[in-house]
Amino acid sequence: MPNFKRSPLALAVLALLIEAPMHPYRMQQLLKSRGKEEVINIRQRGSLYQTIERLEREGLIAPGSVEKSEGRPERTVYEATPLGRTVAVDWLRTMLAEPHNEFPEFPVAMSFLPLLSPEEVMPLLETRLTALRKREFELAAELENYLTVLPRVVLLESQYMLAIVSAERNWIEGVIADLRSGRLAWSIEELKTIAAQFEGEQPPRPG
Incomplete structure (x- = not known):
């Protein structure tokens, strides 16, 4: 398996999409409502979109349907691919088992x-x-x-x-x-x- 770049935000995106397909705005809402901003840097919306773009390029997530609402821009709904599900579980196991210097x-x-x-x-x-x-x-x-x-x-x-x-x-x-x-x-x-x-x-x- 290729060595995909791991990050807390990337794992969070994959975990949410394993839970259910959703668009980036919904991801951001859930991360905030569940208090994940205490452990993941999601203050800048651009970071979330950059992470989503990277995961899509790597084949870990894929675009699905497009939500259309009157008066709102179209929103692409993403879902985790089978590879993305495997990588997310692998990342989680590694993060639990191996201490990592985060340079605070x-x-x-x-x-x-x-x-x-x-x-x-x-x-x-x-x-x-x-x-x-x-x-x-x-x-x-x-x-x-x-x-x-x-x-x-x-x-x-x-x-x-x-x-x-x-x-x-x-x-x-x-x-x-x-x-x-x-x-x-x-x-x-x-x-x-x-x-x-x-x-x-x-x-x-x-x-």
Whole structure:
């Protein structure tokens, strides 16, 4: 089987079309109403249409009927091909089994933290902590409400997100505590000295 380019949005499109044939606008509506924008970047409509065009070129989806409504533009209804169904299941199995580095921004910022002083970093982390606590509360409240009416399997992504947010909140609380106590501190001069010692060498990695 060819190595098709996998992406969260491509999997979402295939999953929706396996559920039922539909046009792109309907896909966008369902992704939003089901809260998928929390885990998939669908803010730009162009990204959805580009993904649909690529999946069609690759033979994973195919156009079917055309919906016509008075006062509205024609809308092409797509459906998943047999190959698309196979690829979607293969992608899902891979994404579940194999950890993938998604390169989020926050670890990048932490890797260049010494560009700022500890005094500058602490209020920034406190601002992030406030946002994380708010998000944690919102996710927990949503889950509590939905668990009474929906099966857990459709809420697993929200439970995972809550676990991730809670873990980050807990970790940042520890970093802030260490900054306050002075257990975590640095200076550019000290770091330059350390860097010079390892110039031309690979510095030791933690663990």
